Amino acid sequence: MTLFLILRSNVLNIRVLSARRWLLSASAILVLLVVAACGPAPLGTGWPSVSLIKSVCGDTSSLNVMISYMDRIVQVNPADGKSSPLLNSDCEPRPPESDGKPRVWDFRPSGGKQFYTTPLLLQDNTLLVIANDQHIFRIDATTARAEDADGAAIDGRTGHAVTDLAVSDDLIYVGLSAKDVVALERDTLDVRWTFETEHGVWGKPLLQDGVLYFSSLDHYLYAVDAELGELKWKLDLEGAVTGMPLYANDRLYIGSFARKLFEISLDGEIVNQYSTVDWVWGTPTIQDDILYFADLGGYVYALDTAANLSEVWKQQVATRAIRPSPLVTGDTLIVVSRDHKIYWRNRADGSPILDAEGNPLVRELQGEILSDILLVQPEDGVNITKPYIIVSTTSPSQLLAAYTLDNGESKWSYSYQ
């Protein structure tokens, strides 16, 4: 505002200048505009949530990639990257639209609601998803029809929903940016209990043996009775916590912005901890007692849980943040980064896997990659001959991309139409 006014006053003042002066002034303004245009672009809100959903219609089931991003949720065929057809309740494809376009599975509620969380598939073939404004939708996984077109608001709660839902047999657990976790009756969506923390809850709650574990930006990990919402214990992790804890071998594993990864006993004691280079956001993954995780500085770690979190290897893989968990399968470890790239690494030592030309196997996409990596196997009932990895970017022009797991061969790409 000030800048604009000052600039305008100058322009008005120099209106009597000669043409040469005008040229100089115009050049100065042009430079100003270029500087402004090169300024840091406003950051978006989040990134796509992707998951594999096996929906059932009649006697047949199909595996689809489900993407929640911006104002819509879509389904994509993991074999070819094409939009999944929209079926009617008799499991037959709906007739094409008047302009001849095929009808596809695409859920877009009114009011411009934004989606950044993964839909949950319930046993009755219903998808449960929460919008950023904390309205909950129940959507038929086959017909894309919502029970309530506007969704159901959570009574008396404020803040945004930025994390995935967790469910038990009778409750739905919602973490909100306005400090609390809410337990809703699964059938009626009535609030059974709420539990307030000191800051937003951005990590998906973990339900394990009747205990709900969740992290908060207030630096604590909480353990709460899942039925009653009563606190069992809370533990200071010295920095903000955004991930969901990993449960393995009667231990919890979670990282924090204190640049540490913690091993925690189920009664809330820190058993071991390991210092990282940068903040840890995502949930670790474990294979054969080796814990794999990454930090926002682009480092990937392998720690031995059987040896007090001793370091197996540590590598700086990417130049920018790595948010999601690494994908570990066989001898391969795959990580994705904000630097738009997918990296293939040897699981044993973190060294690069080489392509046919002897170069590190890396693929670059159009947008930042912050979403989880999906793995699709031929045995999942998908018409593919080799395992695929599917990654998602923040760029609508390349929302999804599929590569073969073994050699990074590009298979397909999907964009928002």
Next chain:
Amino acid sequence: MFDFWSLILNPFITVLTLLYQLFNSSVLAIIMFTVLIRLLTYPLTAQQTRSSKAMSEMQPELKRLQEKHKNDREKLAQEQMALYRKYGVNPLGGCLPLLIQFPIWIGLYQAINHALASTPLQLIDLSGRFLVGGLDQLVPLNNVWLGIDLTQAPQANPAYALIFPVLVLITSYVQSKMITPATPATDADGRPNQAAAMTQSMTTIMPIMMGMFSLSFSVGLSVYFVVSNVMGIIQYSRNGTFKWSSLLPFSTRSSGNKPAPLPVGPSGKSTLKAKLEAERAAGVGSSTVTVDDEPSSETSTPEAKPKNQPPKAGKTKTKPAR
């Protein structure tokens, strides 16, 4: 991540977070940070203000030169340059400081946005930006103040948070009135001055737009706008030439920023008027000059006034060529 903007953003975010650590309040940190940046950029702003003021003072003489040499551009350019030298003004002196300040102000705005980190992507982007150790534990900053979530827009907050868009509107209006140069409502030849009309409408529209934007911006950014505007108001009011009464809607001035009195010659008349009289005596051609601040017993010559023109702001003396 390392790029040009990180050079500005990272120190800003670090200082903002250090201020938060010092005051234990996001609002106080934003206020102090904005004040600090405005003070640091004061020499640049002051230079721009001086330049702008001098340009305003030169306007009558510039107009006279334009009229005098309207058919000789080369001569006009020479005379203008002589006038600039006389006043010690660099015609671009007002723009260049702006170019330097612009990235700083963008950085300030972005630093507040980043540090409050209201969305997951903003929080991720905050990592690695601290230049001083030990600030990780402060993340995310406590963004609730008097029940208002500073990361959210006023509508998502209690009703009293709507005071911030109102404050943005008011302070933007006052500042825009102060900063806008004095421009007569009519041109020298009596036609409506389009630049003045545009200035007048922008002075009204821009603050309203800012107020509207503030309805959708986070409250934390509104705090920044208000403090920044107040600092600007203080700075411009120190010139001592601003008439506060011009803020009133029924003020007849085309803008609130009154030019400084013209230089006074030895006879006690303004140098401009003295020059005009000297020219008249010497038989120099037609001169049409708008003098804004000088009382005069002379009135406009009715014959020379174009028909169907609105009354001129300021007193216009028209001297036909002899």
